[in-house]
Amino acid sequence: MRDRFTDPTMHLLRRLWHVYNNILREGQRFLRRYRLTPIQLDVITLLSNAEGITQQELSKHLLTTKSNITSLIDRMERKGLVERHIDAYDKRCYRLFLTQKSKHLLECVLPEYKKRISQFFSTLSERERKQLQSLLKRLERSLTPGKESEMATG
Numbered sequence: 660m661r662d663r664f665t666d667p668t669m670h671l672l673r674r675l676w677h678v679y680n681n682i683l684r685e686g687q688r689f690l691r692r693y694r695l696t697p698i699q700l701d702v703i704t705l706l707s708n709a710e711g712i713t714q715q716e717l718s719k720h721l722l723t724t725k726s727n728i729t730s731l732i733d734r735m736e737r738k739g740l741v742e743r744h745i746d747a748y749d750k751r752c753y754r755l756f757l758t759q760k761s762k763h764l765l766e767c768v769l770p771e772y773k774k775r776i777s778q779f780f781s782t783l784s785e786r787e788r789k790q791l792q793s794l795l796k797r798l799e800r801s802l803t804p805g806k807e808s809e810m811a812t813g
Contacts, residue, residue: 682779689775693768699735700772703761706741711754713746740764 686697698721705720706712712720718728732755735741740761746752757765780788 678779682776685779686772686776689772690768693764694738695764695768698731699740700765700768702731702735703740703757703765704769706755706757707762707765710756713752713754714743715752717755735761 683697686700690696690700701721702717705717709716714728714732715725717732718725721728732741732743732753736743739758742756742758743753744756746754783791
């Protein structure tokens with residue numbers, strides 16, 4: 660059995676965690692002054708491109724459970740960042756919309772946030788960033804239930 664400190668798989672996992680945690684911390688530090696979290700900014704960004712989606716659709720985009728989305732949206736609604744409207748055809752569903760406050764925050768915050776986060780990737784060439792994107796996408800597909808058969812054939 661390999662030493663857990665030299666095992667290549669664990670070493671790779673630690674590196675991924677380290678990079679992720681550093682990016683997350685920087686994002687949290689920056690967004691704190693706006694009283695936002697990275698996940699809240701992600702929701703606002705997603706909704707800016709797909710206003711009116713349901714909470715269930717949002718949970719698929721964020722890869723989280725419906726119950727986590729419900730509490731997240733509850734908090735965002737209390738902060739005046741999103742509005743829920745009952746679906747006209749299915750009274751069990753809520754459709755999500757941005758408020759003026761969240762639209763304004765998005766306009767002010769997103770460009771600077773992207774600029775700060777992109778600094779983490781500035782040491783990579785454009786080709787390397789595309790390669791990293793491709794590798795991460797492949798890893799992500801291998802971890803998504805039901806995608807195993809795609810991996811074997813494609």
